[in-house]
Amino acid sequence: MATVAGADEDRSVSIGRVFQRAFSAITFNPLVILGLALVIGAIPGIIMTFLFYRLGIGAPAALRSGASVNAMIGATAVTSVLTLVISSLVQGALTRATVSAAEGRRVTFGESLGTGLRVILPLIGLSILLAFGLMVGFLLLVIPGIILLLMWAVAVPSLVIERVGVIGAFTRSAELTKGSKWKILALFIVLLVGYWLLSAAIALIGLGTFNAANLSASGGPTAANAIGGVIVGTIFNAVWGTIQPSLYVELRQAKEGNSMENLEAIFA
DSSP states (O other): OOOOOOTTSOOSOOHHHHHHHHHHHHHHSHHHHHHHHIIIIIHHHHHHHHHHHHTTTTOHHHHHHTTTHHHHHHHHHHHHHHHHHHHHHHHHHHHHHHHHHHTTOOOOHHHHHHHHHHTHHHHHHHHHHHHHHHHHHHHTTSHHHHHHHHHTTTHHHHHHHHOOHHHHHHHHHHHHHTTOHHHHHHHHHHHHHHHHHHHHHHHHTTOOOOOGGGOOTTTOOOHHHHHHHHHHHHHHHHHHHHHHHHHHHHHHHHHHGGGGTTGGGGGO
């Protein structure tokens, strides 16, 4: 599972290899990667949404009366901050697990989580700047937003793996994705279609996803909603959390070849 390419190997970017790397990482160390995606990915989101509902925040009746508007604003702000922290932790931890799997080493849950915790503050800063940049880009007739999304596609693994800082991660991602944006766009489209199909399949078997938007004031969440939300959340976090570093490895391998030797050593 080594990431090193020989001089005579194909140095072009392959989306198929990105998926192969990601799913190889999951099958190589499934307990850790799926555990990270579940415990610090899917479950906290379910809990926050459940509490959102139980407090009556955002319920149609409460909104009509104006009673929960301030509470909803406050809860939304708290939820957004917690989501940002959790997603940053997931990204850092899964990047470690994926890169280690590419080098043929099974890391523990604690090792992966420790990596996420060590880089959580710069990852939060990167996520804020990324979200702001994409928001501005999409407001400018959409196309600039798509270009920035593709250009910064591997900013997170660049920061976690190379420790180049927040601004350096954006620069490094732009360098690695140069000349490969159409392939990255195709990758994102495949992921988006896959997410839609998974959500549709979950709904089709009666496990509607669990989120505040689909909870009515009278009905509320069900066990099926919770199960559906956990399944979708875990799969999404596991796939996206391994695709990003796998794309980084593929892009860096294509551009730099033998300089890829022993990525796992950087975490030693």
